[in-house]
Amino acid sequence: xxxxxxxxxxxxxxxxxxxxxxxxxxxxxxxxxxxxxxxxxxxxxxxxxxxxxxxxxxxxxxxxxxxxxxxxxxxxxxxxxxxxxxxxxxxxxxxxxxxxxxxxxxxxxxxxxxxxxxxxxxxxxxxxxxxxxxxxxxxxxxxxxxxxxxxxxxxxxxxxxxxxxxxxxxxxxxxxxxxxxxxxxxxxxxxxxxxxxxxxxxxxxxxxxx
Amino acid sequence: xxxxxxxxxxxxxxxxxxxxxxxxxxxxxxxxxxxxxxxxxxxxxxxxxxxxxxxxxxxxxxxxxxxxxxxxxxxxxxxxxxxxxxxxxxxxxxxxxxxxxxxxxxxxxxxxxxxxxxxxxxxxxxxxxxxxxxxxxxxxxxxxxxxxxxxxxxxxxxxxxxxxxxxxxxxxxxxxxxxxxxxxxxxxxxxxxxxxxxxxxxxxxxxxxx
DNA sequence: TGTTAAATTAACCAGTTGGTTAATTATTTT
DNA sequence: AAAATAATTAACCAACTGGTTAATTTAACA
Numbered sequence: 466x467x468x469x470x471x472x473x474x475x476x477x478x479x480x481x482x483x484x485x486x487x488x489x490x491x492x493x494x495x496x497x498x499x500x501x502x503x504x505x506x507x508x509x510x511x512x513x514x515x516x517x518x519x520x521x522x523x524x525x526x527x528x529x530x531x532x533x534x535x536x537x538x539x540x541x542x543x544x545x546x547x548x549x550x551x552x553x554x555x556x557x558x559x560x561x562x563x564x565x566x567x568x569x570x571x572x573x574x575x576x577x578x579x580x581x582x583x584x585x586x587x588x589x590x591x592x593x594x595x596x597x598x599x600x601x602x603x604x605x606x607x608x609x610x611x612x613x614x615x616x617x618x619x620x621x622x623x624x625x626x627x628x629x630x631x632x633x634x635x636x637x638x639x640x641x642x643x644x645x646x647x648x649x650x651x652x653x654x655x656x657x658x659x660x661x662x663x664x665x666x667x668x669x670x671x672x673x674x675x
Numbered sequence: 676x677x678x679x680x681x682x683x684x685x686x687x688x689x690x691x692x693x694x695x696x697x698x699x700x701x702x703x704x705x706x707x708x709x710x711x712x713x714x715x716x717x718x719x720x721x722x723x724x725x726x727x728x729x730x731x732x733x734x735x736x737x738x739x740x741x742x743x744x745x746x747x748x749x750x751x752x753x754x755x756x757x758x759x760x761x762x763x764x765x766x767x768x769x770x771x772x773x774x775x776x777x778x779x780x781x782x783x784x785x786x787x788x789x790x791x792x793x794x795x796x797x798x799x800x801x802x803x804x805x806x807x808x809x810x811x812x813x814x815x816x817x818x819x820x821x822x823x824x825x826x827x828x829x830x831x832x833x834x835x836x837x838x839x840x841x842x843x844x845x846x847x848x849x850x851x852x853x854x855x856x857x858x859x860x861x862x863x864x865x866x867x868x869x870x871x872x873x874x875x876x877x878x879x880x881x882x883x884x885x
Numbered sequence: 886t887g888t889t890a891a892a893t894t895a896a897c898c899a900g901t902t903g904g905t906t907a908a909t910t911a912t913t914t915t
Numbered sequence: 916a917a918a919a920t921a922a923t924t925a926a927c928c929a930a931c932t933g934g935t936t937a938a939t940t941t942a943a944c945a
Contacts (some may be wrong), residue, residue: 478922494791496706500903515904536825565845566939577787581703591855608793622856623866623873626845629852634840640790645801646810655832660758663833671877688892710933720894725934 481507483527486514490528492520498571521602529586531638532571539564539595544603550610551673553603554628557589558664561632566657577625615673624672631664689727690824693737696724700738701780705788708735711782739796742781749774753774754813760820761883763813764838768874771842776867783847827882835880841874 485506489498499511500521515559518524539551543556565572569658607621635657643653699708710731714721728734753766775782789796804810817831826827845852845867853863 492791494706494787496703496704497791499901501901511903512905512922513924516922521903557861573787573790576848576851577704577783580783582708582844588854590851594855619873620866620869622858623869625856626848626852626866627841627873627877629848630840630844631837633838633848634844638786638836638839640691641786641800642836644798645804648832656830656836659830659833663829663837667837667877667881709931711931721933722895722935723893726892731933 475614478509478513478586479506482509482514482517482524483531487526487528487637490525491532491574494574495521495525496591497670503615511637520653526586529575532575533586533590533593535568535571537590538576541572541594541599544599545597550607551669554668555665557628558632558668559661562657562661565633566654569639572633576637615674617674619672627671628664628668631667632660635660684839688717688719688723692719692724692725692727692734693741696734697741698740700735701742704784705731705735705791739785740799742778742785743796743800743803745774745778745781746785747800749803751807751809754809755807760817760826761879763816765875766879768842768878769871770832772867772871775843775846776864779846779849782843786847795878825884827884829882836880838874838878841877842870845870 482503483505486498489503489506492498498521500514501511503524504514507513514521514524518527535608539560543553543560546553546556548556575586575590579590604621607624608615610616611618639653642648643650648656692713695713696708699713702708702748703712708731711722714724717723724731724734729735749770749866750767752764753770756763756766757767770861785796785800789800812830817826817834820826821828848862852858853860858866
């Protein structure tokens with residue numbers, strides 16, 4: 466039973482298209498991206514894009530799906546694995562900064578395209594984070610530790626929002642920030658690495674009791 | 676000397692166009708916005724857009740300029756007025772959240788359009804923040820207070836980045852966040868108001884010595 | 886009031902865009 | 916090797932886009 470012996474170029478072309486589409490869509494957004502430009506980037510005929518992925522919408526959907534996938538699959542294990550709230554936060558901060566450092570354009574891409582548009586992808590992300598009751602369980606754990614006097618009594622959604630702010634925003638504002646403060650690209654990367662410790666320091670000082 | 680006695684509809688039409696353009700550009704971005712849609716929104720003929728503002732680029736430039744203007748003019752006085760670093764931060768946090776609460780789409784709009792593109796607007800923002808040496812002076816004040824043992828010794832750019840993260844991100848991620856956590860629009864507005872105190876609490880616990 | 890200038894419009898235009906099609910080439914299958 | 920199927924392409928197309936133009940309406944002015 467040969468399940469994956471595709472015809473010659475097939476898998477290769479498909480992968481090449483996705484690679485090109487990812488680059489162009491993330492750089493220019495859905496509206497700014499041109500099917501012809503994606504085809505050029507992938508060194509194929511424009512008709513192939515439709516042959517493999519029916520429409521611009523469908524192709525974009527695939528890219529968005531992947532981006533959400535990368536984010537969700539990085540964060541969810543950090544939430545679900547054992548440990549105290551602060552231990553989980555430490556894993557979230559570390560993993561998120563690591564993954565996003567390799568895909569620095571994803572956060573702004575996901576947020577701007579999601580805010581613009583179709584509830585489709587929003588629901589996708591939502592179900593990813595809610596499935597298995599990941600988030601509700603984490604909320605519950607926060608409240609529990611607050612009642613045990615381990616954590617400062619702050620609404621859980623504010624805590625989550627704070628953590629996300631501290632780790633995501635630096636990547637979202639990167640372009641503007643390095644321009645405004647004349648920071649060279651390279652040293653910004655270093656800043657992101659330093660950021661792990663700084664963020665954890667902030668979180669502990671702000672939310673940990675003792 | 677009558678400087679501003681324009682012919683009848685003039686000022687009105689111009690204002691109406693800017694209002695419509697602001698709405699459409701912010702909702703759909705430069706690439707997603709259509710001149711025809713802006714004209715419809717303003718209840719005028721499409722040719723009027725070009726009559727008053729030459730081109731889509733020029734019209735967009737005006738909107739972007741205004742957005743940057745709103746942000747800069749809110750923040751700069753907070754930096755330049757007298758007071759300690761923490762007092763200045765308190766004004767920044769309060770003013771920023773107040774202004775952006777009235778224009779909740781501006782941060783994501785500015786960041787995504789700036790990241791996408793022309794260094795034009797980046798330089799605009801940069802010069803706004805750098806003129807009169809606003810930022811350098813604030814950096815200097817931070818370092819001074821750190822040497823006096825009043826503030827934790829953290830690189831000033833990390834401190835700024837942290838403050839901006841805490842106040843800007845909640846608006847940038849609003850759409851995704853309220854969808855993911857099923858928070859009603861209204862209570863998110865309330866959250867932003869609570870946020871002023873929460874952010875100040877975080878900043879003081881994290882950066883203030885004593 | 887009649888002349889001049891500004892404001893507004895409908896119709897138009899050339900270039901672009903996502904998408905299709907019919908024909909050609911490459912690859913399996915028998 | 917021939918038939919069948921899949922991959923690939925060039926040419927094409929209708930809809931749309933930003934922008935223009937020539938004509939008309941409205942307002943200012945002397």
